[in-house]
Amino acid sequence: xxxxxxxxxxxxxxxxxxxxxxxxxxxxxxxxxxxxxxxxxxxxxxxxxxxxxxxxxxxxxxxxxxxxxxxxxxxxxxxxxxxxxxxxxxxxxxxxxxxxxxxxxxxxxxxxxxxxxxxxxxxxxxxxxxxxxxxxxxxxxxxxxxxxxxxxxxxxxxxxxxxxxxxxxxxx
Amino acid sequence: xxxxxxxxxxxxxxxxxxxxxxxxxxxxxxxxxxxxxxxxxxxxxxxxxxxxxxxxxxxxxxxxxxxxxxxxxxxxxxxxxxxxxxxxxxxxxxxxxxxxxxxxxxxxxxxxxxxxxxxxxxxxxxxxxxxxxxxxxxxxxxxxxxxxxxxxxxxxxxxxxxxxxxxxxxxxxxxxxxxxxxxxxxxxxxxxxxxxxxxxxxxxxxxxxxxxxxxxxxxxxxxxxxxxxxxxxxxxxxxxxxxxxxxxxxxxxxxxxxxxxxxxxxxxxxxxxxxxxxxxxxxxxxxxxxxxxxxxxxxxxxxxxxxxxxxxxxxxxxxxxxxxxxxxxxxxxxxxxxxxxxxxxxxxxxxxxxxxxxxxxxxxxxxxxxxxxxxxxxxxxxxxxxxxxxxxxxxxxxxxxxxxxxxxxxxxxxxxxxxxxxxxxxxxxxxxxxxxxxxxxxxxxxxxxxxxxxxxxx
Amino acid sequence: xxxxxxxxxxxxxxxxxxxxxxxxxxxxxxxxxxxxxxxxxxxxxxxxxxxxxxxxxxxxxxxxxxxxxxxxxxxxxxxxxxxxxxxxxxxxxxxxxxxxxxxxxxxxxxxxxxxxxxxxxxxxxxxxxxxxxxxxxxxxxxxxxxxxxxxxxxxxxxxxxxxxxxxxxxxxxxxxxxxxxxxxxxxxxxxxxxxxxxxxxxxxxxxxxxxxxxxxxxxxxxxxxxxxxxxxxxxxxxxxxxxxxxxxxxxxxxxxxxxxxxxxxxxxxxxxxxxxxxxxxxxxxxxxxxxxxxxxxxxxxxxxxxxxxxxxxxxxxxxxxxxxxxxxxxxxxxxxxxxxxxxxxxxxxxxxxxx
Numbered sequence: 001x002x003x004x005x006x007x008x009x010x011x012x013x014x015x016x017x018x019x020x021x022x023x024x025x026x027x028x029x030x031x032x033x034x035x036x037x038x039x040x041x042x043x044x045x046x047x048x049x050x051x052x053x054x055x056x057x058x059x060x061x062x063x064x065x066x067x068x069x070x071x072x073x074x075x076x077x078x079x080x081x082x083x084x085x086x087x088x089x090x091x092x093x094x095x096x097x098x099x100x101x102x103x104x105x106x107x108x109x110x111x112x113x114x115x116x117x118x119x120x121x122x123x124x125x126x127x128x129x130x131x132x133x134x135x136x137x138x139x140x141x142x143x144x145x146x147x148x149x150x151x152x153x154x155x156x157x158x159x160x161x162x163x164x165x166x167x168x169x170x171x172x
Numbered sequence: 173x174x175x176x177x178x179x180x181x182x183x184x185x186x187x188x189x190x191x192x193x194x195x196x197x198x199x200x201x202x203x204x205x206x207x208x209x210x211x212x213x214x215x216x217x218x219x220x221x222x223x224x225x226x227x228x229x230x231x232x233x234x235x236x237x238x239x240x241x242x243x244x245x246x247x248x249x250x251x252x253x254x255x256x257x258x259x260x261x262x263x264x265x266x267x268x269x270x271x272x273x274x275x276x277x278x279x280x281x282x283x284x285x286x287x288x289x290x291x292x293x294x295x296x297x298x299x300x301x302x303x304x305x306x307x308x309x310x311x312x313x314x315x316x317x318x319x320x321x322x323x324x325x326x327x328x329x330x331x332x333x334x335x336x337x338x339x340x341x342x343x344x345x346x347x348x349x350x351x352x353x354x355x356x357x358x359x360x361x362x363x364x365x366x367x368x369x370x371x372x373x374x375x376x377x378x379x380x381x382x383x384x385x386x387x388x389x390x391x392x393x394x395x396x397x398x399x400x401x402x403x404x405x406x407x408x409x410x411x412x413x414x415x416x417x418x419x420x421x422x423x424x425x426x427x428x429x430x431x432x433x434x435x436x437x438x439x440x441x442x443x444x445x446x447x448x449x450x451x452x453x454x455x456x457x458x459x460x461x462x463x464x465x466x467x468x469x470x471x472x473x474x475x476x477x478x479x480x481x482x483x484x485x486x487x488x489x490x491x492x493x494x495x496x497x498x499x500x501x502x503x504x505x506x507x508x509x510x511x512x513x514x515x516x517x518x519x520x521x522x523x524x525x526x527x528x529x530x531x532x533x534x535x536x537x538x539x540x541x542x543x544x545x546x547x548x549x550x551x552x553x554x555x556x557x558x559x560x561x562x563x564x565x566x567x568x569x570x571x572x573x574x575x576x577x578x579x580x581x582x583x584x585x586x587x588x589x590x591x592x593x594x595x596x597x598x599x600x601x602x603x604x605x606x607x608x609x610x611x612x613x614x615x616x617x618x619x620x621x622x623x624x625x626x627x628x629x630x
Numbered sequence: 631x632x633x634x635x636x637x638x639x640x641x642x643x644x645x646x647x648x649x650x651x652x653x654x655x656x657x658x659x660x661x662x663x664x665x666x667x668x669x670x671x672x673x674x675x676x677x678x679x680x681x682x683x684x685x686x687x688x689x690x691x692x693x694x695x696x697x698x699x700x701x702x703x704x705x706x707x708x709x710x711x712x713x714x715x716x717x718x719x720x721x722x723x724x725x726x727x728x729x730x731x732x733x734x735x736x737x738x739x740x741x742x743x744x745x746x747x748x749x750x751x752x753x754x755x756x757x758x759x760x761x762x763x764x765x766x767x768x769x770x771x772x773x774x775x776x777x778x779x780x781x782x783x784x785x786x787x788x789x790x791x792x793x794x795x796x797x798x799x800x801x802x803x804x805x806x807x808x809x810x811x812x813x814x815x816x817x818x819x820x821x822x823x824x825x826x827x828x829x830x831x832x833x834x835x836x837x838x839x840x841x842x843x844x845x846x847x848x849x850x851x852x853x854x855x856x857x858x859x860x861x862x863x864x865x866x867x868x869x870x871x872x873x874x875x876x877x878x879x880x881x882x883x884x885x886x887x888x889x890x891x892x893x894x895x896x897x898x899x900x901x902x903x904x905x906x907x908x909x910x911x912x913x914x915x916x917x918x919x920x921x922x923x924x925x926x927x928x929x930x931x932x933x934x935x936x937x938x939x940x941x942x943x944x945x946x947x948x949x950x951x952x953x954x955x956x957x958x959x960x961x962x963x964x965x966x967x968x969x970x971x972x973x974x975x976x977x978x979x980x981x982x983x984x985x
Contacts, residue, residue, distance in 0.1 A: 002187070005180035028259060028313060035306065051292045055299045063302035067332060070306070074313050074321060134291045135352055221748035390742060391814055394967065547814050548742025550967045552651075 006047055014040035027073045035066050052134045191276075194286045199272060206422040207237030213540050220544045231480040247411030252316050255408070259314040264409060264416035267307025271423030274301040278430045279354045281440045281524035283517065293354035294342065294431060298335075301386075301427050304420060305331050311417070312405035323404025326551055327395035330385055333558040334392075338382035338428075340566035344375035344573045345435040358439035365446045365587040369436035371594045374569045374601040376436045378562055380538075383428035385558065387421060390543040394551050429535040430528075437531045440524030454502045457526045461495035464488075498526060560612045561605070568604045572597040631969070633662050639736060639973065640980030644957075651965050656958045660951075663984035671944035676702050676776060676911045679944065684770040686948065687982040689732050691771045692725035692761070693924040699774045700855055701920035701931035703905075705913040706776070713901045714778035715857040720791060720894045721764070721773055722856065723887040727798070728757040729925035730880045730887075734805060737877075737974035741818050746805055753801055756794050760787070777907035788895040795888045802884060809877070819873035823960040823972040826871055833956040837927025837949050839976060842879045843871030849923040856922075861893045873975040880977075912939055926950050926977055946985060950978040 017037035024030045042057040142150050185192070211226065211233065218225030226233030251260055277297040279285040290296055305328045312324020348368045349357040361367055369376040385392040395404045406417050433439060444450040468488035475481045501519035505512040549557065576597035580590045633641040641662035647655035667686060671679045683698045684691035696718055703710060710718070735750035758768040763784050765773045773779070809815045825835065830843040840847060848865045850858040866882035868875030915937040921930035927949025936942040953976050961972050 001176060002180045002183040005177055026256070028256070028310070032259070032262065032310070051290065052295075055292050055295050059295075059299040059302060063299065063305065067305055067309070067328065070309050071325065071328075074309070074325065135295075217744070221745050222752055223748060390744075393742075544745050545808065546743065546812060547738065547809075547818060549814055550818060550965065552965065553814075553817055 003047065007044065010040045010043040010047065013037075014044070028070070031066065031070050031073055034069070035062055038062050038066065050134065052138050191286045195276060198275060198286070202272065202275070202423065203241070203419055204237070206419050206426075207241055209422055209425075209536065210240075210418075211237050213543075216537065216540045217544050220541070231475070231477075231483040234483070241415070244411055244415040249412065250408075250410050252408050254316045256314050256316070259310050260413075263307050263311035263314055264413045264420070265307075266310065267304050267420035268416045268423070270300055270302075270304035270307065271420040271427065273303075274427045275423060275430075277354075278427070279358075279434070279439070280430075280528050281521045282355065282358075283521045284525060285354070289353060289355060292352050294346070294357065294435065295352050297427060297431055298339065298342065301424060302335060304424060307417070307420065308405050311409065315405070315408035317408060320405050320407050323395045323407075327388060327405060330388070330392065330395065330551075330554060330558070333555060334382040334385035334562070337558060337562035337566045338379055338386060340563070340570055341375040341379035341382060342431070342435060344372050344566070344570050345369075345379075347570070347573055347577055348372065349435070354434055354439070357434060358441060361438050362441055362445055364590070365444075366590070367436065367438040367441075369438075371590055372436070372569070372573055372598070374565070374598050374605070375573070376432070378566045378569065379432055379436065382558075382562060383432060384539060384542065385554070386428055387424045387539075389425070389539055391546045391549050392554055393543075394548050394554065425536060425539060426532065429532040429539075432535055433528060433531040437535075438527075440520075440528040442523065442527055454523065455499070457523060457530075458495040458499035458502070461491045461498060465491035465495065498522060556612070556616075561608055564608050565601065565605045569601045572601050639978060640983075642973070642978070642980055642983070644969065644973070646961075646966065646969065648966065653961050653964055653966065653969060656961050656969075658954055658957055660954070660980070660983050663980045665985065667985040668944055668946060671941055673940060675939045676913070676941060679941070680774075680776070681770070681772045683946075684772055685981060686946065686985055687729075687924065687926060687929070687950070687979045688769060689979050690725050690729040690925045691769060692721050692773050693729075693922065693929060695772060695774045696722050696856065697920065697922040697924065697929045697931050699776050700922065701918055701933050702776045702911070702913070704918045704920050705916065705933055705935055706907060706911065707914075708777055708905045708907055710778040710905055711902045712857070712899045714774075714903045714905075716860075716894055716898050717779060717783050717787075717903070718774055719857040719861075720787075720891055720898075721761070723890045723894070724757050724760060724791065724794075726887045726925045727884050728754045730884050731757075733880065733925075733974075733977045734877075737971075737977075738809060740970045740974045741815065743809065743815070746808055749801065749804060753794075753798065756797075760790050760794070763787075763790070775904065776911060778902070778904035780904065782903060783898070788898065791891055791895050795892050798884075798888050802881065806881065810881075816874060818968075818971060819877060819975075821870075822873045822964060822968050823975055824870060824872045825956055825960050829956065829959055830871065833959070834952050835927070835956050837923070837925070837953065837977075838876055838879045838883060839927065839953050839956070841866060842868035842875040844869055849921055849928060853921070855920075857894065858890075861890050863887075863890050873971055876975045910939060912937065921947065924949055926979065926982065927953055948982040948985060950976070950980075950982040951985075954978055954983055 014037050017033045017040060020033040021030045021037060024033065038057065038061050042054045042062070045051075045057060046054040214236075215225040215233070226236040229236045229239045251257065274297045276286045277290060277293060277300065279293075308331070309324050309328045312320045312322075312327075315321070345368050346352065346357075348364070348371055349360045351357060351360070384390075388396055396406070406414060409417060438445070442453055442456075444453065465488040468484045468491065472481045472484040472488070475484060501515045501522055504515050573594065576590075576593040579585075579593045583593075585592060631644045631646065633643045643659040643662070645657040645659065646653050665685075667682055670682060674682070680695065680698060683694045687694055699710075731750040731754045735747035735754075738746040761771050761773070762768050764787065765771050765781055773781075825839065825843050827844045830840050830845060835843075836847070844867060846865055846867045849855070850863075851865060863886045864882075866879045866886070868879050913935040915935055917932065917934040919930060919932045921928050923929075928947065929949055930947030932943075932945040932947070933941055934943040957972065957976060960976075961969055964972070
């Protein structure tokens with residue numbers, strides 16, 4: 001019961017924050033609500049006993065990417081953008097497409113529940129002390145099964161960093 | 173639905189009432205503790221500056237923090253005109269929240285943990301304290317003042333830069349521990365018999381410097397100092413809001429000191445915890461408290477005012493009681509060996525707590541010592557130090573320590589014998605550090621010469 | 631940076647033109663402490679004006695008094711007796727040490743070193759106690775009179791001075807230990823605010839600022855006054871003219887002042903302390919310019935007398951005012967955080983800049 005309530009709390013917080021993010025006029029308020037949404041997602045990770053993902057979500061997403069977003073918002077003068085009307089002509093088209101997508105996803109969930117053995121598996125969570133240690137499991141899979149993609153991803157990040165530094169250096 | 177919520181709340185309380193209670197106690201008690209750390213800082217500052225510090229409020233100034241807290245609470249709450257009310261309220265809350273939440277992940281003794289046995293222990297503490305950056309950035313923005321915003325952005329840039337170096341330094345320490353779990357780290361130091369600070373001294377040094385920058389302390393406190401016109405991002409906050417920021421800064425200091433103590437200084441272990449003939453060190457804590465008590469008793473008659481005399485005697489009595497509590501788990505097994513097993517957890521808890529707090533205090537004393545001894549770095553010098561020196565040094569240190577560990581495993585070295593491979597590793601890292609410094613200073617000279625001629629040609 | 635700022639050492643307003651973080655131009659706006667001292671002089675007798683002079687460079691009042699009294703003595707064509715001259719030298723050198731101590735404490739505080747201020751104040755306190763025992767005042771002393779001294783040296787003056795000088799050597803070593811080799815201090819002061827020798831001479835800069843730029847010019851050696859020609863001391867000279875050199879020059883000057891004091895107290899001649907000048911001073915019509923080496927630089931008095939008891943014009947050449955002109959030259963190209971260091975290193979006192 002506690003699990004359920006916590007889940008609905010975090011999920012509701014995430015959805016509400018996401019809605020608030022896109023409806024605020026003030027960019028900093030949007031950023032704050034995005035942070036809240038990400039924190040709620042991290043809470044769901046924690047609930048699923050995925051502690052490593054929880055803290056990585058906080059360190060990288062909230063502590064890294066959102067800090068960058070907030071920096072940019074503060075350094076860029078957004079008064080002009082705020083006064084412009086953002087959602088001019090595409091409102092209705094967007095609404096129609098969003099409703100169509102929502103209907104498709106809902107249909108998918110409903111019909112998959114009906115089909116035997118093909119729905120979303122609802123498993124019983126293992127007892128916490130029988131779960132393998134979190135960070136160790138992630139580390140094992142990262143460095144044993146997925147070593148090549150890991151290395152490629154890190155080289156990609158390195159290239160991006162070098163590119164950013166080169167572009168930011170002044171022409172002296 | 174309400175029924176479900178109530179049921180869930182009851183379940184939560186039944187499962188987690190102990191950590192919740194600890195949390196409430198910490199949130200209630202920490203402001204007072206922080207207030208007394210500030211008093212200690214003022215007394216230490218005075219001692220280093222050949223003066224006495226606060227002496228008026230209460231005997232020897234010991235009620236000064238209470239007076240300061242009351243003053244801050246009754247001050248008028250000024251909000252700048254065009255400030256964003258939501259963010260103005262939220263910013264100090266974020267800072268304090270991050271700091272206090274990080275304290276929840278710490279372990280003062282093997283049994284004193286609010287959230288026992290977190291798998292990601294140290295990472296949790298570091299990650300949550302990284303959220304404090306938002307408190308600074310949003311605070312500077314909400315003040316609706318250009319200088320506050322600049323100060324806030326600078327301060328957060330400084331924090332972000334030194335976080336990388338601190339993290340890499342922690343990684344080198346974690347290589348020895350093999351786990352992120354705080355209890356496991358201290359257990360590893362106990363089984364190895366040597367503190368990881370001795371095995372990875374360069375990492376301890378890098379973490380020390382980075383942690384000073386992380387908490388915005390001197391010599392890295394330019395964003396808070398006079399050049400940013402008063403106090404940087406904290407300028408527009410007054411009264412209780414400012415005290416929240418202040419609380420956050422000192423809570424952060426406690427957090428970084430605790431992380432360094434856990435990872436590098438043996439956590440709650442006594443020095444030479446596994447060496448049995450060194451057990452006489454167990455008498456250190458009670459003897460220290462007895463010495464303090466004796467000193468208070470000796471100085472009591474010399475106090476000018478009766479209240480102060482009584483107070484000194486009260487402090488002496490308190491220290492004596494603490495000494496008894498510390499001595500009991502050590503003396504009882506000596507007198508009646510059958511009690512040894514019963515007393516063991518008390519020994520581990522009480523003495524562990526004492527040693528942990530002692531080491532954290534020494535670390536924080538070093539922070540204060542540095543603040544009053546060295547001048548401030550200019551902001552560009554600060555960033556240069558972080559990026560050009562500390563980050564390369566910490567990365568090299570991780571590599572070198574990794575190689576040393578592989579060598580230790582190959583030669584089956586354990587405990588103190590690992591020093592054979594880690595000391596050369598530390599020396600290599602140090603040589604690399606000096607090389608980086610030399611290259612950097614020569615580049616600085618060239619840059620400065622170029623800049624100077626450019627401006628004097630006019 | 632407005633008139634009220636923790637680091638402008640008085641009411642100095644500095645307008646900075648910035649390109650991002652770099653200073654590309656500056657303007658000092660002064661006059662917030664202008665009291666019309668020179669105009670007041672025209673309606674006071676020569677003796678009545680003497681206390682006003684202390685209030686200019688209030689940090690080093692004794693030097694101001696020395697310059698003024700010697701200027702009027704030149705006008706009157708009298709010479710202070712030898713005993714008065716030696717005691718004047720001792721007090722002036724102690725005042726130089728006190729002024730440099732205050733400079734060191736506040737300059738270090740601006741750059742972030744919180745502790746040297748308290749150590750410097752501790753030493754300055756000893757000197758101010760000596761002044762208080764001598765003439766009753768600590769800050770605005772009015773210690774000297776035209777023609778010599780009014781007060782005889784009190785009986786333990788030599789002993790107090792000797793004790794202070796003996797302790798002071800170790801104390802200077804303390805300050806040096808905190809600052810001179812400190813990598814952060816060197817980083818904040820080396821190469822900051824460079825003033826070349828040609829620029830220094832062109833701007834008319836004097837005092838430790840000039841000597842740090844490499845020009846060996848000290849009025850105590852070039853045109854000795856009081857009893858300076860009797861003592862052996864060195865003139866410290868810098869090489870590059872940056873803030874670090876000015877720091878080293880002033881530290882060394884404190885040492886040399888200490889040596890002068892020790893030499894002086896060994897042999898204070900006996901005799902009268904006041905020359906025969908009469909109660910009413912009416913110097914013959916004429917003009918005189920007399921300059922001394924004040925702690926901040928060349929402090930000059932240009933006095934024009936028209937034969938009456940009040941001077942026709944007293945023009946004071948304030949070293950801080952003229953040194954401040956070089957501020958713009960020194961600050962260009964530096965960052966805002968260096969501006970505070972450069973204001974501190976010129977060692978200005980607004981009382982003297984504005985008069």
